[in-house]
Amino acid sequence: MQCPECGESAADVRLAYCENCGAKMPARPASATRASGVRSNRPSRPMTEPAYASELMDEEEEARQQGRGASAPPRGSKAQPPPPDAYEDEDPYTGPRWLKDVPGHSQSVVGVGLVAFSLVLSILPFFPSVGVLGTLLTLVGCVALVARELRRDGNAPGWVEHVPLVLMRPEAPAAFTLLLVALTVRLLSGFNLLVPLWAAGTVLIALEQSKLVIAGPDGVGRDFDARSLLGFPRVLALAGVAVCVVALFLPWGKVMADGSALPDNAPVPGSVRGAPPELRVLPTTRPSDDSLYSLGGGVTSRSGWDLPLSELPLLALLSLLVLAALRPEVERPAFLRWVPVGAVSVSLLWALAGVKLAVGPFVFLFGLGAVGFHAVRHALGRDEPQAMLPPEDDDAYDPDQDLETESDSGYRG
Known part of the structure; x- marks a missing residue:
């Protein structure tokens, strides 16, 4: 202008x-006015001329209004709410955060994972093992417990339907928890990395399953009374089982360092040919159980846990204690009265198969004798508490009452 x-x-x-x-400057033309909210692409001044502060402020204000107009919704329009199915895929889990991504949101599944990892590590030769029988029972229990937890959560996959229903009963996870505790004692024979892993998995499973299936008015624990094991003669069975378990940690004989059986007679290290000519050496043999010659000769001592199927007597004697703690009013099959005798017989046969001239077998047989005393009483029905005995008949025959009746009737003999 x-x-x-x-x-x-x-x-x-x-x-x-x-x-x-x-x-006075002429009036501004109408085309020079800018539309509100729209910034002109042409500069309001030549680029070679200096800028005024008022013009810079106007340009900043226009840029601010233009940015606000692009981000803000039009006046009079309301924000549309998300569709109702927008949150259907989200998991409404409200439990502990560390269990959010665990299948079934169960800490028992985490415990099963630790136990399964321990079983894999037990394959290595420098880790202790729970034995063939313990491994098979543990695998079956792991599958049954995971299937039960997934079904309880409501997100059971297809393979859960193929699990037998008998493994879905509350007694199955309770028995599996007791099995893990017993096998933890078995692993204490050699402390290493496997023991804390197995113990951690056992604790996770025991804490949750004790709340779900063991404790409470509807739990399995209502059918058992552990305090009854402190009464005579069941306390003998409890003490005998404890002695047998301790005996499995004691020496049960000697073997070679490679695990092979010790020969009856072994030559003394060195021979006549290996001796100097001026030394007279008599050829002789040493007994296999001589401790003087066993030191440094590749001979090592083994405990009861090193014997094959060492978990068999442990589980058999543990089942005997479980039956002894069963409440009298609980219905049970008739053949269960012979189960304690069978458990003692199996343990006795196992001990006789691996008996040696050592401390462990004799201590084991001593404890097994106390357990056998209770087993025989239980089989004969003499272990029933007083509450289960038949009541005495108050109307029993009394010979004095007959004499009084005869005298009252005037009978003369």
Whole structure:
């Protein structure tokens, strides 16, 4: 825009008076006004001319209004709520955060994972093992417990339907928990990395299953009374089982370092040929159980846990204690009265198969004798508490009453 008096071009079209001569500037054309909220692509001033502070402030205000208009929704329009199915895929889990990604959101599944990992490590030769029988029972219990937890959570896959229903009963996880505790004692024969892993898995499973299937008015624990094991003669069975378990940690004989049986007679290290000519050496043999020659000769001592199927007597004697703790009012099959005798017989046969001239077998047989005393009494029905004995008949025959009756009737003999 130019001044009509001096012809000076105005730097700002909004000036009302000329900056050179002070004459009044002509009115601004209508096309020069900018639409609100829309920024012109052409600059309001030549790029070679200096900028005024007012012009810079106007440009910043226009840019701010333009950005606000692009981000804010139009006036009068309401924000649309998300569709109702937008949150269907989200998991409404409200439990512990560390169990959110665990199948079934169960800490028992975590415990099963630790136990299964321990079974894999037990394959290595430098880790202790729970034995063939313990491994098979543990695998069956792991599958049954995982299937039960997935079914309880409601997200059971297809393979859960093929698990037998008898393994879904509350007694199955309770028995599996007791099995893990017993096998933990078995692993204490050699402490290493496998023991804390197995113990951690056992603790996780025991803590949750004790709340779900063992404790409570509807739990399996209502059918058992552990305090009854402290009464005579069941306390003999409890003490005998404890002695047998301790005996499994004691020496049960000697074997070679490679695990092979010790020969009956072994030559003394060195021979006549290996001796110097001036030394006279008599050829002789040493007994296999001589401790003087066993030191450093590749002979090592083994405990009861090193014998094959060492977990068999442990589980058999543990089942005997479980039956002894069963409440009298609980219904049971008739053949269960012979189970304690069978458990003692199996343990006795196992001990006789591996008996040696050592401390462990004799201590084991001593404890097994106390357990056998209870087993025989239980089989003969003499272990029933007083509450289960038949009541005495108050109307029993009394011979004195007959004499009184005869005297009252005037009978003369």
